[in-house]
Amino acid sequence: MMMNFRRIAAGSLHLLQKSATRPALFPKPSDSGVIARLRWTTRALSTTESAETAAAASVFSSKDNLMSRVNRLHKEGKDELALHLFDSMDANKVEFTPSEFAFHIEILAKVKGLAAAKAYFKKADPDFNDGDIHAKNWPAYATLLRLTSEELDQLANHLHPLRNSYSRMAELVSPSVVSIITRNYSEEKGARNMFGSGFFIDNTTILTCSHIVVNSQRLTDESYLNSRQELKVVLHDGTELDGTLVRYDSVQDVAMVRVDTSGLPDGSYSPVKLGFPNRVRQGDWIGCFGAPLQLPNTITFGVVSAIRTAEELDMGDRKGQFFQMDCTTYEGSCGGPIVSLDGSVIGMTCLSFGDPNGPTQDSVEQEHGMAVSIDSVLCVLELV
Secondary structure, eight states: HHHHHHHHHHHHHHHHHHHHHHSSSOOOOSSSSSHHHHHHHHHHHHHOOSSHHHHHHHTOOHHHHHOOOOOOHHHTHHHHHHHHHHHHHHHHHOOOHHHHHHHHHHHHHHHHHHHHHHHHHHHHHHTTTTOOOOOOHHHHHHHHHHHHHHHHHHHHHHOHHHHHHHHHHHHHHHGGEEEEEEEEEETTEEEEEEEEEEEEESEEEEEHHHHHHHHHTSSSSHHHHHHHEEEEEEEETOOHHHHEEEEEEEETTEEEEOOOOOOOTTTOOOEEEEOOGGGGOOEEEEEEEOOGGGSSSSSEEEEEEEETTTTTOOEEEEEEEEEEEEEEEEETTTTTTEETTTEEEEEEEEESEEEETTTOSSSSOEEEEEEEHHHHHHHHHHOO
């Protein structure tokens, strides 16, 4: 008797386990057909990975739920599924708001291309007036304009690799470049301000021209030592620091200034990468950074017109290698770095050629400059 009971209990347990693992073929009897379909739709929207299921789900869901799903798919990078949901809603005559229609246009352009997006827009709104910024579908039209501009930018970058090189150069070097303002107070010469440029070579050291920080053209070294001077260094973000003249050579027109950068936030400045001037060739593309006409964060471009020596240029006791360049320079450019396309500094602007009286308010005359090799600067200042 006990044995039969155990057999019956074991058999019942086996049937219960088997029925528990068997999938239900139909909804529970208490569920109506509509509720069953809505439950299936919810599962499809949360797990679907196929266009067919996504499209089928759109028949049974509200537009808000579907738009939420579209946004999530887009964020996950699944634009093809998002487009299928849009197309399904469109086929079911769902009316989109202007911003939703613009989103549809953007997804369509990413999946099928800009031409397909433009054709769909024209079909959806054949009478659109691009001169009416209050038109209902103006957001979608603005999206098309933006996507067209981005496509043209990509084409320009592909056809003109120098464009990317210049932009990258500016990103790398601009935080290293400073404006320098020197105020000299001398009983012999009175007060005089000098403006120029400079650049960081390490966390505290700035290179520039001596005529900016010493004013050797107007003051003798002896009178400079007996005068009062204020030296201000302005970083690319506008931060102003006090500078200290550490070393200079008025004959070679180079100088070294120190600043205290402790406590400055990250990104306020960065040292330059020094290049190899001996590899520079005539015709190489270069960028000239500085503060011409006291306009900070300025960059002009050109080529190395010629490579000269001090003897060729009849520069008296000056020594070293010089780069003649056709970059546009003005008063205030001196002391700024000359940079090759890889973002490394190969020289420092030291002379501008143009009107000896400088640019006037009525006519700003373009000048071309001369840069001293960075190796020559470092050698004079005994930094190598």
